[in-house]
Each structure stands twice: as structure tokens, then as C-alpha cells.
Amino acid sequence: MKLQPLEEWLTRGKFSPEHGKYLKKERLYSFLVGVSQLVILIFFIGLWEVASTYKWIDPLLFSSPSRIWETFITMLWAGDLHQHIIATVWETVVGFLLGTILGTAIAIVIWWSKFLSRVLDPYLVVLNGMPKVALGPLFIVAFGGGFTATIAMAIAISIVITTIVVYGSFKEVDPNFIKLVQTFGAKKKQIFSKIVLPASFPTIISTLKVNVGLAWVGVIVGEFLVSKLGLGYLIIYGFQVFNFTLVFVSLFIIAICATIMYHLVQYVEKLLLKNRK
Amino acid sequence: MQSDHLISFEHVTKTFITWDGETHAVEDICFTVKEGEFVTLLGPSGCGKSTLLSILAGLIKPTNGEVFIRNEKVTGTSKHIGYMLQQDYLLGWRTIKENIFLGLEIQGQKTEQNQKRALKLLAEMGLLSYKDHYPSQLSGGMRQRVALVRTLATNPDILLLDEPFSALDYQTKLKLEDLVVDTLRRKKKTAILVTHDISEAIAMSDRIFILSPNPGRIRTVIEIPDVIRTPLPFASREVPEFQSYFQMVWKELNYS
Numbered sequence: 011m012k013l014q015p016l017e018e019w020l021t022r023g024k025f026s027p028e029h030g031k032y033l034k035k036e037r038l039y040s041f042l043v044g045v046s047q048l049v050i051l052i053f054f055i056g057l058w059e060v061a062s063t064y065k066w067i068d069p070l071l072f073s074s075p076s077r078i079w080e081t082f083i084t085m086l087w088a089g090d091l092h093q094h095i096i097a098t099v100w101e102t103v104v105g106f107l108l109g110t111i112l113g114t115a116i117a118i119v120i121w122w123s124k125f126l127s128r129v130l131d132p133y134l135v136v137l138n139g140m141p142k143v144a145l146g147p148l149f150i151v152a153f154g155g156g157f158t159a160t161i162a163m164a165i166a167i168s169i170v171i172t173t174i175v176v177y178g179s180f181k182e183v184d185p186n187f188i189k190l191v192q193t194f195g196a197k198k199k200q201i202f203s204k205i206v207l208p209a210s211f212p213t214i215i216s217t218l219k220v221n222v223g224l225a226w227v228g229v230i231v232g233e234f235l236v237s238k239l240g241l242g243y244l245i246i247y248g249f250q251v252f253n254f255t256l257v258f259v260s261l262f263i264i265a266i267c268a269t270i271m272y273h274l275v276q277y278v279e280k281l282l283l284k285n286r287k
Numbered sequence: 288m289q290s291d292h293l294i295s296f297e298h299v300t301k302t303f304i305t306w307d308g309e310t311h312a313v314e315d316i317c318f319t320v321k322e323g324e325f326v327t328l329l330g331p332s333g334c335g336k337s338t339l340l341s342i343l344a345g346l347i348k349p350t351n352g353e354v355f356i357r358n359e360k361v362t363g364t365s366k367h368i369g370y371m372l373q374q375d376y377l378l379g380w381r382t383i384k385e386n387i388f389l390g391l392e393i394q395g396q397k398t399e400q401n402q403k404r405a406l407k408l409l410a411e412m413g414l415l416s417y418k419d420h421y422p423s424q425l426s427g428g429m430r431q432r433v434a435l436v437r438t439l440a441t442n443p444d445i446l447l448l449d450e451p452f453s454a455l456d457y458q459t460k461l462k463l464e465d466l467v468v469d470t471l472r473r474k475k476k477t478a479i480l481v482t483h484d485i486s487e488a489i490a491m492s493d494r495i496f497i498l499s500p501n502p503g504r505i506r507t508v509i510e511i512p513d514v515i516r517t518p519l520p521f522a523s524r525e526v527p528e529f530q531s532y533f534q535m536v537w538k539e540l541n542y543s
Contacts, residue, residue, distance in 0.1 A: 184376075186372055186373075186374070186376055187376055187378070189346065189370075189372065190370075190372060190376050191389070191393055192346055192364065193344055193346065193364065193368070193369070193370035194364070194389065194390040194393040194394060194441065195363075195364040195365075195366065195393060195394060196393045200393050204378075204389065204392070204393065205378070208378070208380050209378075209380075211380070286379055286380055
């Protein structure tokens with residue numbers, strides 16, 4: 011009898027007793043998933059802490075959750091952590107947006123000229139295959155250390171794949187849609203703006219998601235190589251002074267920021283594509 | 288040369304040339320269509336029916352010969368022509384209303400008056416209440432009716448119907464045939480239908496051009512008598528003479 015309110019809460023919004031049973035089952039299932047996720051997290055952090063305390067693992071190398079937390083709080087109060095976070099997030103956002111916009115712009119140019127697309131095809135293939143990280147030293151010399159070089163790295167890593175994927179989706183637009191607007195007398199510019207671009211919109215949005223990840227790689231590597239600021243710099247610095255706690259602090263912040271950004275892009279995707287089937 | 292025909296094809300030949308060689312799509316096609324007529328190009332696939340429509344629409348150029356609309360040579364796309372494709376090809380990211388304005392937008396004629404006219408057409412098709420819906424929310428028959436409105440919205444005199452009923456189920460197809468014929472008659476449009484469906488051709492048209500394939504040539508012209516062509520397509524199928532015409536066309540198609 012005491013469980014009556016709980017039972018009602020679990021079956022809220024039911025249309026019939028059977029529907030109620032179904033809702034209850036689904037809700038308990040979701041609850042179980044959430045609890046399991048939490049248990050894994052707590053178990054992992056606990057094991058890490060214990061293993062570090064009893065020296066099952068080398069605490070100098072693997073640090074421990076409590077020390078990571080302490081370092082995080084100390085740095086936060088000291089007031090130098092936020093500027094590293096801001097620098098890295100800012101570089102990532104700029105690199106991500108520029109990489110996507112420039113990559114799409116190149117795709118548009120290539121779509122416009124069949125000749126150019128034939129000419130550039132092998133170059134795109136080679137550029138795509140080449141590890142862009144290897145360009146790092148070049149960027150340091152060309153742009154100097156800091157902001158510009160890091161962003162150049164982020165752009166370099168995402169631009170070619172964006173061009174290839176977006177151009178691919180331009181090419182795959184059903185030719186009958188193009189025929190349709192041509193029968194109304196559409197010029198190339200109208201074919202692009204009325205059909206090709208909107209039809210490729212879902213692909214462009216999905217490259218955004220890929221590019222968020224790539225931009226993080228580009229920015230962190232860029233900071234490894236050139237920067238005096240940012241989370242990538244903190245990792246390299248921590249490594250150089252053998253402070254692995256600092257490395258872990260940076261890693262966790264990166265993981266959290268990258269997750270938030272990914273979800274933001276996913277939210278934008280939902281907003282922009284909500285009326286498509 | 289002046290004539291009172293709305294459309295005339297004069298010795299039109301089209302050869303497609305690619306790496307693999309050349310394909311003779313149509314050869315020496317000559318025919319004329321009068322204002323207000325409903326003409327069907329009937330033949331098996333590969334006889335260049337759709338090629339002829341594309342040439343008339345100005346989408347592709349004939350290799351030889353010329354096409355005239357109102358004694359003017361066709362050199363590109365024209366506002367006289369409305370084209371209906373095999374499927375509706377409604378744009379999934381636009382509402383029904385925005386879909387039927389597509390042609391007006393492209394031709395730079397999206398005036399208030401034209402928009403009102405397009406919405407009135409939508410109302411005639413019984414779909415006005417769906418104007419803010421998206422195509423994915425409509426059934427196949429409704430979508431093809433929207434496509435008809437989109438084609439008529441730019442007010443063309445000539446409608447090219449490229450197997451517009453082939454993707455629909457039989458019942459929907461019969462209903463739409465009646466709707467299309469009725470609408471085109473009331474609005475006094477000229478129409479050229481491309482199909483491989485014999486009974487559709489007889490039920491809908493005033494004249495049928497039977498084409499033979501490889502390369503596409505006009506083999507015979509069949510005039511449909513008033514008893515069959517006056518009623519709407521569904522009722523035409525009930526007329527006793529319908530069967531004999533079906534046999535006649537069938538024989539012509541299989542003659543080799």
C-alpha cells in the first residue's frame with residue numbers, strides 16, 4: 011500500500027492499464043541504465059583512488075582523482091585556469107567555424123565548375139591522405155607562435171574532408187530536382203540556391219559534428235607545438251615538468267568542453283532540421 | 288513558314304554521343320499539335336518519348352531539325368511550358384505553399400496576385416487546408432496533385448506530362464486522370480502526355496502518336512473518336528468502342 015504513490019508516478023500518463031504497464035517497464039529500464047552508468051563511474055574513480063593510495067599503480071604517473079580535484083580547485087582559485095580554457099575553446103570555435111565555412115565554400119566553387127572539379131580532384135585526394143599535423147612546423151614559421159598558428163592547424167585538419175564530403179553531397183542531389191527547376195527556366199545560381207544547397211543541408215550539418223571533433227584535435231596539437239597558452243599547452247607543460255596531475259586536469263576539462271560543444275551542435279542540428287522527414 | 292499550329296516538330300533527330308559511342312534516340316520526327324489538343328506519345332521504353340518532351344521544353348537541343356511553338360523556334364526554356372515529371376519531386380524542406388510558389392520564385396513573378404491564383408488552384412484540388420503542411424505528411428495522390436498545382440501556378444499554355452501517373456497506385460491514378468483532363472479542359476490548356484499505358488492513352492487523349500524504338504520514330508497516328516474523348520477518362524473506359532481501339536493500338540505496338 012505504501013508503494014501506491016510510486017506506482018502512480020511510474021505509470022503517469024497512461025491510457026489503459028496495459029499502457030501503464032508498458033510505461034512502467036520502459037521507465038524502470040531507463041532508470042536501470044542510468045544507475046548502471048553511475049555505478050561504473052563511481053567504481054572507476056574509486057578503484058583509481060584506491061589503487062593510487064595503495065601504490066598498485068605509480069601515483070607519480072597516474073595521479074589520483076583526489077589530487078586531480080585539488081589541483082583543479084587550486085588552479086581555479088589562483089585564477090590562471092580560466093584563461094587557458096577560454097583560449098582553447100575560442101580557438102576551437104573559430105577553427106571549427108572557419109574550417110566548415112571555408113571547406114563548404116571550396117565545395118561550392120568546385121561544384122560550379124566541372125572543369126575545376128576534374129582538375130582539383132587528385133590534389134584533394136593527396137591532401138586528404140596527408141597527415142595535416144605534419145604541417146605544424148610550417149605554420150609556426152608562417153604564422154608565429156600562438157593564436158593564428160593554432161587556428162591554422164585546426165582549419166587544416168578539417169577543411170579538406172569538409173570539401174570532399176560536402177561536394178560529394180552536392181553531386182548526389184537527384185538530377186530530377188534539377189530538371190524540375192530547369193523546366194521553370196532556372197539559371198545555375200538558382201539551381202544552387204533553390205535545390206542543391208538546401209538538399210545538401212543535412213550533410214553540411216553532419217560535417218559540423220565531425221568537425222567539432224577534428225577542431226579539438228587540431229587545436230590541441232597546435233597548442234602542443236606552438237602555444238604558451240591553452241589546455242594543450244598545459245598538457246605539454248605538465249609533461250615537461252613531470253606533473254601528470256596537471257595533464258589529467260587538462261584532459262578532463264577538454265573532455266567536458268568537447269562534450270558540451272558536441273551537444274550544442276546536436277541541438278543546433280535538431281533546430282535546423284526539425285521540419286525534414 | 289507560318290502555320291496555325293501551336294507546336295510543330297520538323298524533322299527532329301537526336302543523337303546522344305558519349306565515350307561509349309552514340310545512341311540514336313529519335314529520328315526524323317514530324318508532327319504538329321493544335322491549340323487545346325491533348326496528344327499522347329505512346330511507345331515502349333527506349334523509344335525516345337521523354338527525349339521529345341525535353342527537346343520541346345528546351346532542356347536539350349535536337350541534333351537536327353527544328354521545333355516551333357507559335358511559329359517561334361525553341362532555343363531554350365520557355366514560360367509557355369509547364370513540365371510534370373514521373374514523380375512529384377516536391378521539396379521536402381518547403382511547405383506545400385512554398386512548393387507551389389517555386390516556379391513563380393524562379394521566374395521572378397512571385398506577385399501577390401500570382402500567389403493568390405496558385406492558392407486558388409490548390410483549393411480547386413481540395414488541398415488548401417494542407418498549405419502549411421510538409422510534403423512528407425501527404426499521400427502519394429495528394430502530392431501529385433500539389434505537383435500539378437506547382438506546374439499550373441506559372442500559368443503555362445502547354446503542359447508536358449511525362450508519365451505523371453506511373454508512380455501511383457491504380458485507384459489514385461484513375462482519379463487523377465479525370466482530375467487532370469477536367470482541369471486542363473476547363474483552363475483550355477494544350478497537353479502532351481508521354482506514357483506506355485495503352486488504356487490511359489486512349490482514355491485521355493484526342494490523338495495518339497505510336498512510336499517504335501531504336502531509333503524512335505512515329506509509326507502511326509490514331510485519332511480518337513468523339514464518343515471516347517468527350518467523357519472523362521474513367522467514363523471513356525466504359526464506352527463500347529474503347530475495346531476495339533485498345534485492340535487496334537495493341538496491334539500497332541506489336542507490329543514489327
